[in-house]
Structure formats: C-alpha cells, structure tokens
Amino acid sequence: MRASFVFSEVITGLRRNVTMTIAMILTTAVSLAMLGGGLLAVRTIDKMKSNFLADVEVSVYLTDDISATDKNCTQSLCQSLRSSLQSNGGVESVVFENRDQAFDRFKKIFESQPELIALTGPESLPASLKVKLKDPDRSNAIVQEYSGKPGVRKVDDQKKFLDRVFNAFNGVRNMAFGAALIMAIAALLLIANTIQVSAFTRRTEVGIMRLVGATRWYTQLPFLLEAVVAGVFGAVIGIIMLIITKAGFLDSVFTGDVFPKITMLELLFPVAPILLGVSVVISAITGYVTLRLYVRH
Numbered sequence: 001m002r003a004s005f006v007f008s009e010v011i012t013g014l015r016r017n018v019t020m021t022i023a024m025i026l027t028t029a030v031s032l033a034m035l036g037g038g039l040l041a042v043r044t045i046d047k048m049k050s051n052f053l054a055d056v057e058v059s060v061y062l063t064d065d066i067s068a069t070d071k072n073c074t075q076s077l078c079q080s081l082r083s084s085l086q087s088n089g090g091v092e093s094v095v096f097e098n099r100d101q102a103f104d105r106f107k108k109i110f111e112s113q114p115e116l117i118a119l120t121g122p123e124s125l126p127a128s129l130k131v132k133l134k135d136p137d138r139s140n141a142i143v144q145e146y147s148g149k150p151g152v153r154k155v156d157d158q159k160k161f162l163d164r165v166f167n168a169f170n171g172v173r174n175m176a177f178g179a180a181l182i183m184a185i186a187a188l189l190l191i192a193n194t195i196q197v198s199a200f201t202r203r204t205e206v207g208i209m210r211l212v213g214a215t216r217w218y219t220q221l222p223f224l225l226e227a228v229v230a231g232v233f234g235a236v237i238g239i240i241m242l243i244i245t246k247a248g249f250l251d252s253v254f255t256g257d258v259f260p261k262i263t264m265l266e267l268l269f270p271v272a273p274i275l276l277g278v279s280v281v282i283s284a285i286t287g288y289v290t291l292r293l294y295v296r297h
Contacts (some may be wrong), residue, residue, distance in 0.1 A: 010225045016198055021230055028234025029196075031183030032275045033241040038176040039271050040233075040242075041129070045169050047260035054163055056136040058143065060085070060129040066128040066151055071098045077151040081267065085131055085146075088137050095130040116147040126153055177220055187234070191227050191283060192290040199223055199294070224287040231283030235276045242267055251253040 010168050061071075062078065070078050073096040085094045099107075103122040103188050133139055139159045147155045246267060254261045 007199065010222050010229060012040045014226055014229065016201060017194055019103070019189065020197065021226075024187065024194050024230050025237065026281060027183060027187040027190055027232045028231055029237035029241060031180050031187050032235050032238035032279060033245075034176050034180035034183060035278065036238060036242045036267075036271050036275050037245075038173050039179060039274065040267065041169070041176060042062075043266060044254070044260055044262060045166060045173065049162075049166060051260065053159070056070045056133070056139065056158045058131040058133065058139050060131060060142075060146055061126045061153040061156065062128060063151055063153045064126065066097050067125075068123070071100070072096075073127075073129075075097075079082070081146070081151055085129060085142075088142070090134055090141065092134045094126070094132075097130055098127045098212070099125055102126070102128065112221040121251055124225045155249065188286050191230065193287045194230070195227060195287055195290045196221050196294050198226060199291070220291045222282065223291060227283040227287035231279035232276065235279035237270050238275055238279075239267075242271070268287055 060079075060081065066075065066078050069075070073079060073082055078096075082094055082096060084093050100124040102125040103120070106120065106125060107117050131142060133142065136159055139157045143155045143157050146152055243264075246264070248263060252260055253259065
C-alpha cells in the first residue's frame with residue numbers, strides 16, 4: 001500500500017506539472033548528450049593518438065649538396081649521420097630517401113593537383129633520413145641533437161604537428177564539456193524549481209499526512225523520486241540522441257581512414273551507463289538539497 005501510494009504520487013506530480021517536467025527532461029537530455037559527446041571525443045582522441053604516434057617519424061633533411069650528389073647515402077657525411085642515428089638507443093630504424101623517391105611520394109600525395117606537380121621537380125625536394133623512434137615522446141631529443149649538424153638542412157618532428165592537431169580536438173572536447181556544464185546547471189535549476197512547485201501545490205495533503213504521523217522521508221520521497229524519474233527519462237533521451245547522431249552523421253565522417261570509427265558497443269558501454277548514473281545521482285542530490293532548503297515543515 002505504501003509503495004503504491006508513493007509511486008502514484010510520483011506519477012501525479014509529474015502529470016500535474018507536465019510543462020516543467022518536459023522542460024526538465026529535455027534540458028537534462030541535451031546536457032547529458034553533450035556530456036556523452038565529450039566522453040566519446042576523449043575516447044576517439046586516445047585512439048587517434050595510439051594510431052598516429054605508432055607511425056610518427058623525425059625527418060632529418062639533408063643539405064642541397066648531399067641531396068644532389070649522393071643518391072644512395074654512400075658519401076662520408078651522409079653515412080656518418082645515418083650511422084650516428086642508427087646507434088642511438090632511442091631510434092628503432094633509419095630509412096634514407098633520396099630526391100627521386102621524395103618526388104615520387106610527393107606525386108602520390110598531390111596526384112589530384114597536377115598543376116602543382118608540374119611546377120615542382122625532384123630538385124625542389126631534399127633527401128632525408130626518416131627516423132622512427134622507440135618512444136615518440138622523446139622525439140625532441142633527436143631534434144635538439146641533430147639540428148645544425150654538418151650536412152643537416154633542418155630536422156622536422158611530426159609529433160609537433162600532431163600535438164597541434166590534438167590540441168584543436170581537445171579544444172572541441174572542452175567546448176562540449178563546457179556546454180554540457182551550462183545545460184546541466186539549467187537542468188538543476190529546473191529540477192529544483194519543479195520540486196518547489198510540486199511541494200507547494202501539495203502542501204495541504206502533505207501537512208495532513210504529517211499530522212497523522214507520517215515521517216518526513218515518507219512525505220518527501222515522492223518529490224525526490226519525481227526528480228530521479230525525470231533524470232532517467234532525460235538520460236534515455238540523451239542516449240537516443242547520441243545513437244541517432246552516430247547513425248546519421250558520425251558514421252559518415254569517422255570512416256576509419258583518418259578518424260577511428262565509433263562502435264555502437266563503445267557508445268552503449270561505458271558511455272550509456274555513465275550518463276544514467278550521472279542523471280540519477282545528480283537528480284537525487286538536487287532533489288534532496290532542495291527539499292532540505294525549501295521544504296522544512
């Protein structure tokens with residue numbers, strides 16, 4: 001009897017303030033969808049780092065005289081640089097690329113722009129030593145050691161470019177989290193306001209129940225459950241929004257060539273349980289604090 005009464009009160013409260021309930025559910029759904037998007041962004045960035053860092057190289061570009069006269073890295077200066085790199089404990093492999101090989105690679109990269117290829121010749125590209133490291137995070141040590149050495153034109157660290165790309169992605173992720181925080185604050189205010197209005201409209205019946213011996217928890221539990229139920233509905237709608245976004249947009253962008261594809265399993269676990277858990281905890285805490293502050297008697 002008590003359980004059925006509590007749940008009937010919850011349903012009555014949600015129906016009585018239907019417009020505020022809908023607004024609370026939708027605001028919660030949007031904030032949790034943004035939070036879920038941020039969590040998926042974190043997972044995607046981590047995957048990209050793992051994929052790209054495994055192929056990161058440091059390119060030691062050689063001077064024009066070596067590039068023009070030494071096509072097989074047989075002269076003393078080029079051989080000395082190559083041997084020095086190969087003997088370095090942090091280097092996994094060293095591959096020499098002459099001008100012709102560099103130009104062939106250039107043509108493959110820009111095959112869709114024949115006018116650019118026509119304006120470029122092998123003499124425009126320097127020979128280089130492609131250095132693959134055991135630990136890509138230590139690429140700066142190679143850059144500092146070999147920059148300015150005889151025969152070295154410049155040292156290019158691919159990791160610096162990747163760091164700039166990942167910083168841009170991190171900025172987008174932080175924007176998603178920031179927007180989620182703003183929407184979450186709006187949802188919390190709506191939850192608190194809805195509970196206050198619900199408690200005010202039922203103040204007479206609650207007062208009668210207290211007079212006949214009902215405990216504070218028994219009279220306040222329906223209001224608390226209203227917030228939790230609305231939060232759960234908001235989380236479910238937020239998860240559905242993420243699924244629709246994945247199927248309608250992300251699957252066409254994240255093809256796996258550059259961006260790792262987000263699987264449905266990754267979305268449903270652990271992102272979906274996290275969103276449900278966050279919605280329940282935040283709604284319950286907000287409801288409890290509101291009741292303690294505004295419903296004292």
